[in-house]
Amino acid sequence: MSDAASAWDRMANRSPAVLFIDECLRGAGQVIFQNSPLTGLFFLLGIWWGAAVAGQIEVAVGATIATMIATATAIVLRSNQESLREGLFGFNGILVGAAVPTFLGNNWAMWLLLILGAAIVTVVFLAVSNVMKTWGLSAMTFPFVLTTWFLMLSAYQFQHLHITTLAAPAFAHQGTFPALKGSAMDYIEALFKGPAQVFLINNAVSGVLVVIGLLLNSWYAAVFALVGSAVAIITAIIFGADPHSVFNGLYGFSPVLTAVGLGCVFLTPSWRVTLYALLGIVFTVIVQAALDAGLSPLGIPTFTGPFNFATWLFLLPRVNLRPEPHTQIRGGIVGEHHEHPVTQNRPAL
Amino acid sequence: MSDAASAWDRMANRSPAVLFIDECLRGAGQVIFQNSPLTGLFFLLGIWWGAAVAGQIEVAVGATIATMIATATAIVLRSNQESLREGLFGFNGILVGAAVPTFLGNNWAMWLLLILGAAIVTVVFLAVSNVMKTWGLSAMTFPFVLTTWFLMLSAYQFQHLHITTLAAPAFAHQGTFPALKGSAMDYIEALFKGPAQVFLINNAVSGVLVVIGLLLNSWYAAVFALVGSAVAIITAIIFGADPHSVFNGLYGFSPVLTAVGLGCVFLTPSWRVTLYALLGIVFTVIVQAALDAGLSPLGIPTFTGPFNFATWLFLLPRVNLRPEPHTQIRGGIVGEHHEHPVTQNRPAL
């Protein structure tokens, strides 16, 4: 640990205000699984840069405020201290705070919804964590996805909320897209827009800041993030996705998270795991396209749903698990207290 | 316990017929979590009054018959006696029985569907109970919601069933509603229509009967029901919901259930719990608006889905839970028998 980091930690241990800032910065960092305030600071810088360039400063303000509200809600609820200290209560809040002003008009009702959403997402995070822990899984960003789906859909029924950039609800139809024409620079921008779009920011410089943030905490994470973005671009092009979406990083943000999650956070890095993660990345691109079509009649974005579904499905297998065979259930519909999965110990992957 | 109640209990213990009636009345009462035959009787009176006034007596007949079929199915399946005695096998049936004739035309096919639905909902109740028990949760009214969604959707494909009052499937669109103009009486009616709409009845007198039924068993429940209805009206108005829906109690029925469930049934009443329940009520209103928009392309109502989702999400948090951190899963994709949530004992909320 560097001297500056040690000094920061000592300050956090002495001052509740610094501790709170530390927890919020780690919360930003945990969006891509990094328990580091410096990484979180770079992620926030990426958001502020992208929002400022796009003339949507409310997105950066919303993200910052929502991180604080989500973290504060966890404190008020007297949640697990260790998890608070790791920033686990901030990373869903920051995404709610970035999403709400991105899709709804900037007025008092939007801010009220954002504040409520940031408090509620902490409750939803604890709820989803409790459910997923049954299978040894993290809640990841699904609490953000679920909560924000509710917030966006509710805007259709609440006239004081103004939908600005949600696509109008429509049936999916077989797409026909313009020919793929991109310069080398377009591809490089797309590569970095993937990590930026994790935070709903369409800006390559923001993506560079995000990758630098990752690099400062974990080489593995930075490499897997770029691998995820690159493989997603290639997969989307092979199957003939809309070039406009590809170049704006819209096929890349979920695979970036899948790549880091499978490649080096939840599984131990190895060649075998890397191949497994590659299949997971390709699957995430398919799920991204599927949810884009599937949510089209509702007029809401997928957010990072494709990452959550694909990564959960790729972490749930236990290859030494004996699936329930097609034989009679003990006790039939009367029931018997079933036992938990009998697993055999085998050499680890 | 009053003398009349004691006498009734003695009769129930002697006569199987009285016992069955007792179980059905408690089943009606359990819709709002009350294990009391007298409360259930008032709820049924509310349904009969509202159905009679609306000229839809088949709704009351359906609700009554379905309670009996659902309870009888549980007996035939030899379900847990203690739960039967508390009316836990009737409260989903009564709602199926009220919903089917509300939305489908009165003919033999509707009654056949109602009878099948009332038997099936008991199976679904046992199924959902088994799943939710994993996290210490009750099935609540979700078995009714799930089963009735299937029944309603099936009507689109079965020409002997006639859809009467389902909204035609359509895309959600940003609503613009008339100005909010309501007399004091309109607000008072709306306050009581919330509890009435729990039973799909649009009648303030029925709501008064429901609240009296609650009062007779639990002051807390009656107060929280009215608080839930009032807070829902205020929240819906603040965000600019359709006044027509607000005044008909359509934003109130799910929050009424959330309020009673969080405020005094599943959590121990306190100021802290009350504040938590208030956030839950507001969230239920948001989920109500969201599901109204989200189910719009399917042309089916939300039923009490918003209550189920919001209340489950607000009961699932265990603040002493250590969420899965973003670290490597033991055993990776090979798997290891994971242990259950390690919880630390802390003072109760």
Place this chain on the structure above:
Amino acid sequence: MSDAASAWDRMANRSPAVLFIDECLRGAGQVIFQNSPLTGLFFLLGIWWGAAVAGQIEVAVGATIATMIATATAIVLRSNQESLREGLFGFNGILVGAAVPTFLGNNWAMWLLLILGAAIVTVVFLAVSNVMKTWGLSAMTFPFVLTTWFLMLSAYQFQHLHITTLAAPAFAHQGTFPALKGSAMDYIEALFKGPAQVFLINNAVSGVLVVIGLLLNSWYAAVFALVGSAVAIITAIIFGADPHSVFNGLYGFSPVLTAVGLGCVFLTPSWRVTLYALLGIVFTVIVQAALDAGLSPLGIPTFTGPFNFATWLFLLPRVNLRPEPHTQIRGGIVGEHHEHPVTQNRPAL
């Protein structure tokens, strides 16, 4: 066991190639819960016959290749040997391989998607198995359903995939169908098209081959398959379903699986279980109609989803389960390590 079967088993134990073929054939058989290579061979014959007659040989080729890829993926992942030996890793793959060429045009992108889907479905099978094992349930064909929903929906966004026979996304509307006019032969064909449509084959001779395959391993399974198909036809006609769908076995394929699953695979055959299975079959028909309407805006088929949902719901009840009563949760939102379902031992159904 016949001499031929014994000889085959000896060969499988000696030769890895024969063992792999054996696992793939059993994989085909496990679609209807049969752990028998001979049964699987008849199912494959049914697919090849039906595909050849329909001039869609790519469906049979796809089904065969996908069974091998799904099984090989399980081997590469070093999955549980015993389950591999029973063919549990092939039965979802074969269905993915039959579905993809049925609904997408025959080009290189379709085959790439099919190969990826067949590998991914093994991961999804392990994932769903891990989740459902919590309640003592098998994953059944849901991994196929979920994976193929993703594959089909993604085709809307990928222009190199060509949607051929998916129904265009549309709102459900109350159907009015032509009068039911069918000869005795039409009804007999419909009876056998149910089992054939399990494999997405619209051909009565294929259905006969499927039933013969069942007969060779289990009289019970063959009888329940035909009972499921017959009861489904009757139920659909009573409620007024589209005769065209009924005569093409489209109301029968899920009930066939429900009937075999509930009637003789997961529950011990008895009169009581048979009555329970009959209610489950009727429910499956209702769910089939409901999902047909519910998926209509997405333009994707239900596949065997109705079977999965209905059968899970009918296997989940534990009648000796004490559902969570409507009382205070120990520890409230602070939480306490809840215990697992306390079940009482009662005489088996």
